[in-house]
Amino acid sequence: MINGTIQAGLEIGSTTIKCIIGSITGNTIKIEGHASVDCKGIREGSVVNIAQTVESIKEVIERSEELAKHNIKYVNLGIHGSHIESKDNEAAIAIFSPDKEIGVSDIRQVIESARAIQIPMDKQIIHSIPKEYIVDNQRGVVDPRGMVANHLKVEVYLITALASAITNLKRCVEKAGIEVNNCILTSLGTAGITLTEEEKKIGCFLIDIGGTLTEITCYSQGAIRGFKAVKNGSYYITNDLAYILKTSFEEARKIKEDYGFAMDKYLPKEGKISYMKLDGRTKVEIPVREISKIIVDRLDDIYEEMEGFIMMLREKFLVASCVITGGGAALPGIAEYFEEKTGLISRIGLPRNCTGEDAIINSPAYTGAIGLLKYDINQEMPSYTRGTKGRRGGLLDWLKKFF
Ligand SMILES: Nc1ncnc2c1ncn2[C@@H]1O[C@H](COP(=O)(O)OP(=O)(O)OP(=O)(O)O)[C@@H](O)[C@H]1O
Numbered sequence: 001m002i003n004g005t006i007q008a009g010l011e012i013g014s015t016t017i018k019c020i021i022g023s024i025t026g027n028t029i030k031i032e033g034h035a036s037v038d039c040k041g042i043r044e045g046s047v048v049n050i051a052q053t054v055e056s057i058k059e060v061i062e063r064s065e066e067l068a069k070h071n072i073k074y075v076n077l078g079i080h081g082s083h084i085e086s087k088d089n090e091a092a093i094a095i096f097s098p099d100k101e102i103g104v105s106d107i108r109q110v111i112e113s114a115r116a117i118q119i120p121m122d123k124q125i126i127h128s129i130p131k132e133y134i135v136d137n138q139r140g141v142v143d144p145r146g147m148v149a150n151h152l153k154v155e156v157y158l159i160t161a162l163a164s165a166i167t168n169l170k171r172c173v174e175k176a177g178i179e180v181n182n183c184i185l186t187s188l189g190t191a192g193i194t195l196t197e198e199e200k201k202i203g204c205f206l207i208d209i210g211g212t213l214t215e216i217t218c219y220s221q222g223a224i225r226g227f228k229a230v231k232n233g234s235y236y237i238t239n240d241l242a243y244i245l246k247t248s249f250e251e252a253r254k255i256k257e258d259y260g261f262a263m264d265k266y267l268p269k270e271g272k273i274s275y276m277k278l279d280g281r282t283k284v285e286i287p288v289r290e291i292s293k294i295i296v297d298r299l300d301d302i303y304e305e306m307e308g309f310i311m312m313l314r315e316k317f318l319v320a321s322c323v324i325t326g327g328g329a330a331l332p333g334i335a336e337y338f339e340e341k342t343g344l345i346s347r348i349g350l351p352r353n354c355t356g357e358d359a360i361i362n363s364p365a366y367t368g369a370i371g372l373l374k375y376d377i378n379q380e381m382p383s384y385t386r387g388t389k390g391r392r393g394g395l396l397d398w399l400k401k402f403f
Pocket residue numbers: 012013014015016017044045209210211212213214233234235238253256257258260326327328329330331332365
C-alpha cells in the first residue's frame with residue numbers, strides 16, 4: 001500500500017450501502033468522500049435484487065466520488081452474512097535450504113498447506129489468517145521471516161463464504177462500473193479500525209449490530225478466535241415498534257433513532273412522545289419508557305441468540321471487553337446494556353486514527369466501510385516484494401549481484 005494513494009471501501013449492508021473514499025498515510029486515514037444510500041436489493045448480506053442493488057451501488061459511488069473529487073476504479077468489497085463460517089487448522093513444513101533460514105516462500109507454502117482442507121463445493125476460503133507460527137518448538141512467533149529452523153508450523157483461522165453469494169455481490173459492483181480489489185469479511189475491516197492491539201490481546205468481543213444481522217468476532221491473545229453471524233438486528237427493533245405501536249415503518253424507525261434507549265429501567269416514568277398511527281390521521285402519546293421496553297425486549301432476543309457462542313468462547317479464552325459497533329450501536333445506552341449482560345467492560349466502537357467529517361468519524365455505522373478501505377490483505381499472506389529480504393530476495397537483489 002503506497003502512502004497517500006486513494007482507496008475505497010464498499011459495505012453492502014441490508015439497510016444501507018456505504019462507500020468511503022480516502023487516503024492512508026502511515027497509520028492515519030483521511031476520509032475524502034463518503035455516502036450512504038438505502039438499499040432494498042440485499043437481505044442478510046446476500047443479493048435478492050440485482051437491478052436495485054446495482055442502482056444503489058452506482059449512486060453511493062457517484063456521491064462519494066463527488067465529495068472526494070476523485071473517480072475510483074477499485075473498491076475493497078465487504079462480505080458478510082449467515083453463510084460465513086470459520087474453522088481452525090494447522091500445517092507444518094520442513095525447511096530444506098542449506099542455511100535453514102525461513103523465507104517468504106516457506107511462509108506462503110505453510111499457509112497454502114493449512115488452506116488445504118475439505119470444504120463444501122459451494123464454499124470458498126476468503127481468509128486464512130495466521131494466528132501463530134511455531135518455529136521448531138518455539139510457540140508464539142508472530143513473524144518467522146529470517147529465523148533459522150528445521151520446521152515451520154502455522155495455526156490459521158480459515159474463513160469461508162458461499163461462492164455464489166460472493167459472485168453475485170461482485171457482479172453487482174462490476175455492473176455498476178467498478179472493479180473489486182479484494183473481497184473481505186467486513187468484520188475484519190471493522191476490527192482493524194475500531195479495536196486496539198491491547199484489546200485484542202486481553203480479549204474482546206466485537207459486536208456489529210446491523211439491520212438484519214448481528215456479527216460477533218472474538219479476539220484473544222492478539223489473534224482472532226471466533227466469528228458468528230446472527231440473523232437478527234436493529235431492523236427488527238423497528239419492525240417490533242411498528243407492529244406494537246401500530247405505526248408506519250418509517251415513523252417507527254424515527255421513534256427508535258430519536259427517542260430509543262437501550263436501558264428502560266433507568267428512564268423516568270413521566271417522559272412521553274407523540275406519534276402518528278398507521279392511518280396517518282390519529283396522533284397518540286406513549287411514555288418513552290414503553291418504547292425502550294420494546295427495544296430492550298428485542299435486544300434481549302438478539303443477545304439470547306449469541307449468548308451460547310459468547311459463553312463457549314469465554315470458557316476457552318480470556319475475554320475482558322465488548323466493543324459495540326454498526327448502525328444499531330448508535331442507540332444510547334447500548335454499551336451499558338452489553339456491560340450488564342456480559343459483565344465485561346463495554347464501549348462503542350468508532351473509527352480510530354481517522355480524520356474527516358464529524359458525522360462520519362463519530363458514527364459507529366461507518367466502521368465497516370472505513371475498515372474495508374484500510375484492510376491490507378497482504379498481512380495474511382506475505383508477498384515476495386514486501387517486508388524483510390529473506391533467503392530468496394526480490395528481483396532487485398538478484399540483479400544487484402551482476403553489477
Ligand atoms: N441513532 C440510531 N439509533 C438507533 N438505531 C440506529 C440509529 N442510527 C441507525 N440505526 C439503525 O442501524 C441499522 C442499520 O445499521 P447498519 O447500517 O450497520 O446496517 P447494515 O450494514 O445496512 O445491515 P446488515 O449489516 O445487517 O447487512 C438500522 O436499523 C438503523 O435504524
